[in-house]
Amino acid sequence: MNQEPIFILGAHKSGTSLLRNLFDGHSELFVVPIESHFFQHNGYWVDYGIRRKLPKALVGNEIIENYINWIKYVNSLSDQYADSDTKGFWNIEKFINEIKSYSDYMYLKTSIENYIHAMYYSLNNKKLADNLRVIEKSVENAEFANILKKLYPNAKFIHIIRNPYSNIVSMRKFKSRSGYPFLKPIIQSLYNNYYYLEKNQVTLDKDYLVIKYEDLVMKPKEKIKEVIEFAGISNEEITYTPTVNGEIWGGNSTTDVKFKDLSSNGLSRWITEIEPIEVNLVNKLFKYTLDRYGYETIENKSLVKFAKAEKVKVFIGNRLLIKYL
Structure with missing residues (x-):
């Protein structure tokens, strides 16, 4: 595998899928069309709230089964809010045969590369060429960026962030298909993301680029x-049209509006949708992030009022977050 991969980092609903899919079809790249979750499948301790996993020592066959089960899952999943809808894209038989053809799963780097090669073969019915650079994004990548850099010293990292107020609204809508959710895993995920955002910039320095979602949709050509x-790749027109494995990407917005082109039309929608509890949590935990990245702070709101469709137990739990987080 090419030793100069590009990793996209960022919280759920922050623009990571959009950024990744803008490079799908680029002649110099293999853009992995799903979140691969390298570390979760290899038994590592994942702290990111929504995908939190405790560590588990795994042998090769267990890792292979994790990979197979994940590809089977994404091949059967049809969810407009998911990372990318790749239902029916994968040749499961080819993936299984290829992933089982490799014997070395003792080392993380080898395991990751076996996985990537099998995904490419499943999607394209041919071997991954050495000259193709890999782009991959998973929401927990930020906490493992330094490990990825140790594995791939020439790797590049692109971390996309979004206004925390807007981000928490979008994540809440993503997680609340019925009723208002308990916000703890959402808040923990954002906390994890912003914490490693600051750490990684110090340790990875010139190989770590931070961009804002708002800038991407307002000034797409510039960003x-x-x-x-x-990243050091050529400027091709395809990078202005987001696709998934060559097919036009309809987006995964919680507004249910199909993606057509890069547009700033919905940037302010969160202002009418944000709940008081969300404002207060962002102000308590992420004031530094708001200030550093130029997002305007809004005043705390009264916590007495229930959020829309928020049940009593959830109301109490969410208010306790203010006190104990």
Whole structure:
């Protein structure tokens, strides 16, 4: 596998899928169309709230089964809010045969590369060429960026962030198909993301680019050019049209509006949708992030009022977050 991968980092609903899919079809890249979850499948301790996993020592066959089960899952999943809808994209038989053809799963790097090669073969019915660079994004990548950098010293990292107020609203809508959710895993996920955002910039320095979702949709040509120059890839027109494995991407917005093009039309929608509890949590935990990245702080709201469709137990639990987080 090419030793100069590009990893996209960021919380749920922060623009990571959009950024990744803008590079799908680029002649120099293999853009993995799903979140691969390298570390989870290899038994590592994942702290990211929504995908939290305790560590577990795994042998090769267990890792292989994790990979197979995940590809089977994404091949059967049809969810407009998911990372990417790749239902029916995968040749499961080819993936299984290829992933089982490799014997070495003792080392993380080898395991990751076996997985990537099998995914490419399943999607394209041919071997992954050495000249193709890999782009991959998983929401927990931020906490493992330094491990990825140790495995791939020439790797590049692109971390996309979104206004925390807007991000928490979008994550809440993503997690609340029925009723208002308990916000703890959402808050923990955002906390994890912003914590490693700051740590990684110190340790990875020039190989770590931070961009804002708002800038990407308001100034797409400027920001995509910046990403292209940072990553060291050629400027191709395909990078202005998001696709998934060559097919036009309809987006995964919680507004149920199908993606058509890069647009800033919905950037302020959160203002009418944010709940008081969400404002207070962001202000308590992420004031530094708001200030550092130029997002305007809004005043705390009264916590007495129930959020829409928030049940009593959830109301109490969410208010306790203010006190104990």
